[in-house]
Amino acid sequence: MSWSVDEALKEVVAEIVKGAGPLAVSKSIQADLAAGYRPDFEREYEAGADWRADRPKILPLAYLVGSLAAMLTVAGHARRESKVPTRVDRQQALAAAYIVSRGPCPTSEIVVQGKYCRDFPFTGGPVPLTHDPGPVERSAKSLALGLVKYLRAERE
Secondary structure (H helix, E strand, O other): OOOHHHHEEEHHEEEEEEEHHHOOOOOOHHHHHHHHHHHHHHHHHOOOOHHHHHHHHHEEEHHHHHHHHHHHHHHHHHHHHOOOOOEOOOOHHHHHHHHHHHHOOOOOOOOOOOOOOOOOOOOOOOOHHHHHHOHHHHHHHHHHHHHHHHHHHHHH
């Protein structure tokens, strides 16, 4: 095979981190997410999945996980704390991975931390070297950024 599970997981986690910006994702949360995805990625690798063909469908979902994790973190902090978060909460990161695995990535089983998902709509074209977020991802990120800006303005 022309890909490895470790390489694919690095790309997926990097997209999650990018999607969560401006909030940071700790190394331990990144490791937890990679560990949660690993069994499914290993199964797909053994079954002959083609990461180069599948990555344009999977990386946008990873970006969405990061954006959703940031939004959930900010919303949670807005309800219970006065300070604006700078890091994604572990619980929210895992919840975002679960929500995306159950929503835009339909599966026949529950995979708590996510899924190697080839079912996401994709129109084709070359595999991008760096992921360009689509409108859904940009909307999620804009919402998260808007919440951060609003909360910072409210605190000042």
